[in-house]
Amino acid sequence: MFSFRDKEIAGGLIERLKRNRKKLKFMHVCGTHHDTIYKFGLNKIFEECNIEVVEGPGCPVCVTTPKEIEEAVALSLNGKIVATYGDMTKVPGMKDSLSTAKAKGGDIRPVYSIEDAIEIAKKRDKDVVFMAVGFETTAPSTAVALLSDPPDNFYILSCHRLIPPAVKAILEMGEIRLDGFIEPGHVSTIIGVEPYIEISKRYKIPQVIAGFEPLDVLAAVLMLIEQIENGESRVENEYARSVKFEGNIRAKKIMQEVFDVVDIKWRGFPVIEKSGLELKKKFEDRNARKVFGDILSGIEEGEEPKGCRCSEILRGVAKPRDCRLFGKICTPSHPVGPCMVSKEGSCYIEFRYSR
Numbered sequence: 001m002f003s004f005r006d007k008e009i010a011g012g013l014i015e016r017l018k019r020n021r022k023k024l025k026f027m028h029v030c031g032t033h034h035d036t037i038y039k040f041g042l043n044k045i046f047e048e049c050n051i052e053v054v055e056g057p058g059c060p061v062c063v064t065t066p067k068e069i070e071e072a073v074a075l076s077l078n079g080k081i082v083a084t085y086g087d088m089t090k091v092p093g094m095k096d097s098l099s100t101a102k103a104k105g106g107d108i109r110p111v112y113s114i115e116d117a118i119e120i121a122k123k124r125d126k127d128v129v130f131m132a133v134g135f136e137t138t139a140p141s142t143a144v145a146l147l148s149d150p151p152d153n154f155y156i157l158s159c160h161r162l163i164p165p166a167v168k169a170i171l172e173m174g175e176i177r178l179d180g181f182i183e184p185g186h187v188s189t190i191i192g193v194e195p196y197i198e199i200s201k202r203y204k205i206p207q208v209i210a211g212f213e214p215l216d217v218l219a220a221v222l223m224l225i226e227q228i229e230n231g232e233s234r235v236e237n238e239y240a241r242s243v244k245f246e247g248n249i250r251a252k253k254i255m256q257e258v259f260d261v262v263d264i265k266w267r268g269f270p271v272i273e274k275s276g277l278e279l280k281k282k283f284e285d286r287n288a289r290k291v292f293g294d295i296l297s298g299i300e301e302g303e304e305p306k307g308c309r310c311s312e313i314l315r316g317v318a319k320p321r322d323c324r325l326f327g328k329i330c331t332p333s334h335p336v337g338p339c340m341v342s343k344e345g346s347c348y349i350e351f352r353y354s355r
Contacts, residue, residue, distance in 0.1 A: 025052045026052070028053060029163055029184050031059040036213065088133055113141065114132065118130075128153055155287070183207050190251050208224055331351065
C-alpha cells in the first residue's frame, strides 16, 4: 500500500500533469476514489493543472431509491427483522429512514455482511429480510448466500445495481461535457475490462480502470490525458495488479445463476435499462417483494427531500457546495440527503476533509 503513496513518484506524476494546457473534466464512478482525492488533497493539485474530477453515481447507498428504503421500512414495521449495512440506516426514504422506523418499533439490524444476517435468521423464529445493496462488488456474496441453503425464514430485498449501464446513462443524458471516466477498481475485479470497451467505442470517450491509492488516481488521470493528446478513446487498466481482463469468471457465473438483469430506477436518474439485479424465478421463495407483496403493494416513488441536491450531485451536474443545505442544515450528524450519510457520498467526504 505504502509503495503507492511514494512522494517522490507522486512528484514526478504531478510535474507531468502540470504540462496539461487543456481544460478537462473527468468523472469517477466510485466513492472510494472520491475519498482518496480529498483525503490526499489531489483535488487541489488537479485544479492547478486545469483538471476537474467529479463523482458520478458511484455510491451504492446514495443511488438506492426512496421507494426501496420505504419497502424496507414497511417490512420492519410489519414484524420482519430487516438487516442491512450500517450506512443504509440513516438514508431518508419518502417519510422515514430505517433509523426512524426503529424508533417506531421496527426491528433493524445493522450488519457487516450477509452472513451476519443469516446468523440472525438461524437464531430467531421471525422472518429476516436482508436489504442487499451494492454494485457488482457485493452481488456475488448475495448470490453465494442463496446457493448455500440459508434458513427458511431468510429473504432478500434486492437493491443491487450494475455500473456500466449507469455510465452509458450519464453519456446518453448529455447534461455535462466529460472528457473521460475513471472506472471503479472493486467493481472491475468482478466484471473485468470487457464491459467498458463497447462504451469507449460507441461514445468515443477514454476510460481508465484505477486502484484506490493516490498514485493510482494520479496515474489514471495522466493516462486519460495521454489518450486525449493522442486522439484515442479506449479502455486502459491501471489497476492490473487486481483486475484481470476477463474479471472473476466464477463470481460472474454465480451472479448469472441467481439474478436476472432488469430495468431499474436509480436515485437522481430515470429508469436505466438493464442496470438492476432481481432474483430469478427459481428463487421467488426468497424474494421479499414476492413473498411479502401484500405489505409492499402501494409503495410508490416519491420526491426528494426539499432543497436537497443529491440527485444532481449523483449525475455530476452539481457539487456539494452548490447545495444551500450543505454544512448548515445538512451535516453527517443530521443528514438531509444520502450523499451526506454514506462514507462513500461526495457530500460526506467533502464535509469531512474540508474541515
